[in-house]
Amino acid sequence: MDTKEREIFSTLTIFPPVFVRLDGRAFHRLARALRLKRPFDPAFSASMRAVCRYLLTESGLSPAFAYTFSDEISLYFNALPFSGRVEKLDSVTAAVAASKLTLELGCTEPLAFDARTIPAAREFVVEYLKSRQNEAWRNHINAYCQNALIEEGMSPREAAAALRGMRSEKMHEMMFERGVNLAATPAWQRRGTLLYRDECLKEGYNPLTGETVEAVRTCIREPEETPLFSTPEGEALIRSLTGA
Numbered sequence: 251m252d253t254k255e256r257e258i259f260s261t262l263t264i265f266p267p268v269f270v271r272l273d274g275r276a277f278h279r280l281a282r283a284l285r286l287k288r289p290f291d292p293a294f295s296a297s298m299r300a301v302c303r304y305l306l307t308e309s310g311l312s313p314a315f316a317y318t319f320s321d322e323i324s325l326y327f328n329a330l331p332f333s334g335r336v337e338k339l340d341s342v343t344a345a346v347a348a349s350k351l352t353l354e355l356g357c358t359e360p361l362a363f364d365a366r367t368i369p370a371a372r373e374f375v376v377e378y379l380k381s382r383q384n385e386a387w388r389n390h391i392n393a394y395c396q397n398a399l400i401e402e403g404m405s406p407r408e409a410a411a412a413l414r415g416m417r418s419e420k421m422h423e424m425m426f427e428r429g430v431n432l433a434a435t436p437a438w439q440r441r442g443t444l445l446y447r448d449e450c451l452k453e454g455y456n457p458l459t460g461e462t463v464e465a466v467r468t469c470i471r472e473p474e475e476t477p478l479f480s481t482p483e484g485e486a487l488i489r490s491l492t493g494a
Contacts, residue, residue, distance in 0.1 A: 274321030289393035319386035319442030
């Protein structure tokens with residue numbers, strides 16, 4: 251059998267629209283090595299957003315928008331590179347993201363993302379983003395509570411065991427007793443960040459006339475407070491980005 255014939259997944263293709271979700275691999279070790287602030291590090295979040303901007307504008311992959319929280323990025327594609335070949339889409343997207351984050355963080359050790367491709371036809375786009383934003387909220391609550399218990403002397407394993415099965419209302423109370431209102435923490439921690447391409451008017455210079463002119467250019471919108479995707483406002487924004 252020819253070697254190429256054994257590459258049985260290389261021709262596996264998918265039709266758009268799809269999400270490609272990237273997850274950091276063993277980023278807890280990265281957090282320790284870089285001494286990231288707990289429970290959330292603003293500089294790391296800024297680096298993840300920089301990765302998203304690069305994927306949207308300079309990677310050649312051209313996703314329509316990105317949603318990120320913690321060490322996760324979801325990219326929405328309404329048109330696919332590589333003729334929709336899943337292996338190629340996953341491997342290149344993960345490699346580009348890892349390379350860009352390595353540069354952003356100035357890492358001297360390798361880091362990696364894994365990637366998965368998820369069909370996203372019709373109503374699933376909104377449902378998917380709701381589920382990821384819910385996960386961002388759960389991650390946010392758990393990060394604050396776990397960090398509080400570790401600062402009070404528990405080991406990470408003990409803190410995880412203490413929080414296992416605890417209802418979100420109880421975790422809210424736990425942090426409120428420690429002077430933290432989880433509903434008033436920065437929006438990027440609670441809701442994640444949505445980034446998307448849009449058309450913007452920018453000033454330019456016409457060398458033929460010597461005049462300052464306005465031109466339409468592609469820019470990246472990054473709302474300071476990403477809306478809840480479960481609200482009419484959030485759902486309308488997603489539908490406007492997907493044309494659904």
